[in-house]
Amino acid sequence: MRILVLGGTRFLGRAVARLAHDRGYDVTCAARSVSGAPPAGPRFVPVDRDDPDGLAALDGGWFDAVVDVTRRVDHARYALDTLADRVGHWVFVSSVSVYADHSVPGRSVADTPLLPPAPDGVDGPGPDFRFYGECKVSIERAVLDRVGPDRAFVCRAGLIVGPEDTSDRFPYWVRRLADGGEVLAPGRPDEPVQWVDVEDLAAWLLHGATTRLGGTFDGTGPARGMAEVLAGIAAGVGRPDPRLTWVDGGFLRARDVRPWSGDRSLPLWVGGDPADAGFLARDVTDALAAGLTVRPVGASARATLDWMTSTPEAVRPGGLGRAVEAEVLREWHAERDG
Template identity: 35%
Template sequence: GDLSALEGDQWDAVVDTCGYVPRIVRQSARKLVKSVNQYAFISTGVVYSDLSQPGFDESAPLHPRPRSKGDAVTPDTYGPFKAECERVIDKLYPDNALHVRAGLIVGPHDPTDRFTYWPVRVARGGRIAAPVRPDLPVQFIDARDLGVWLLNRLEAGDAGAYNVSGPEMTLTFGKMLEACQKVCASETDIRWIPEELLKEHDVTPFREMPLWIPEDSPSAGLLRMDITKAVESGLFCRSLEETVRDLLRWNAGRAAGYQLQAGCPPEKEQALITAEERARTG
């Protein structure tokens, strides 16, 4: 694209929210070298080469240079491309690059509905199919909390890499659904579906069962990264109830008949609940 509009001005910082392709990131980042004091890049936890185990911190190895010669962003190239984008920026901004390795970003205006599904589903009430067990750890961060933390880091002149997700303390699936129930005041019956039944019914992780990643998945640790560095630098997450409340308010204003982009189809959910009851009662 035409980057000439970036010439001649000065800014305290740039926040690159949509850099996915190294070639394109290199073009814009190079154009701004003499114009900005700091370059903040919204990266992802998927930059790490091994996501199979929880608890990885910022020192974990990144994906090596992508093998792909093209620019197509796919599930296979997404992580390697983001890692290479970080390296591109580091080369141009060796002392003032800030890499935000974000977890799942949620909140009002999230078009993916990967978290939104759960408050909306709990608000509807009834029997709900949930993944595996109530003590299953989950991680995500309200986009507004991420934004506040990032501005504070830029004002402090910070650089380096941070894993940024939330909340500050360990959150479980059960506690998350309890927060949704507290806000919605709905009558629900949560049914915890064993992983083997989810697989038998071909439930798609993250899409049909949002926030669920199978224990044997190469990405099993993705929603359990170590965020100690971000917390110690001042990361603060609003209450889950506030995020849920604001999400439901925003979702209510969507177009009539809007279909969520993620979540378990009703007929599949009922089949899972029936299978769980049969397995439990024999």
């Protein structure tokens, strides 16, 4: 089995390339190698899809499957024009950010409206990921138009977690719960959270490539309540029975505590906005039936902590600082006890 990974130098792409090599496949990673290095084992071919001849080094070869994670519309179209006739199956990693409406929990691929394609002249996301979802919509259309639905597996990935995740979303909670003490937990204990471990997603992408799975699916696990998720992370990092103090979302917003990611944020929390009620609560029945398997969140937390400990400089600092957390908790207790 010959697998081409367009990328393969960071997070999901690296996980796909590493797993495919470990399974004995003939793996080629094609990338600029600007954002990282490919894993040991796969053949690496330097390419630059900004160059009109950037994929020339791949000329003449046949691949049983391609896995592409790009967010650039021009890069996707260039790869399709160059490689589609020499590829058996095309796997494209899209995103749940393609959806135009996240307000309804329990929606599926079949019944959720999409954003429009990227406007003319927009080939990639701008600052703050503007047009990210629209670019992914454009790429999905290009893939399906060029290779057809029977030869294409479009995976709309959700929140991806696990080792080599350099964001501050899942790593924030791994670090914070491992530290112990009283932990500020946002919103309601039953607010939904959805995620997929990078190794589980990589395995499913390879399953789709090798079985020629066709269709469009959401690539994420079943939704779980925030309390269950935080308890699972805590258990995974050796802190069972965490001291969680649940603080009302309105109270947090009034103190400029932000949702999802970045400074002063509590990641995995979408802020209680009704417009986002379904963002982390999608129906993934069809993905599970198509072979996606998900590990317990504690296993992801344990592996992430091991990686963070070995490479402490790799994770982007973010989330709610400990001093701010302590102050918000003091105010919350004072208001409730006063």
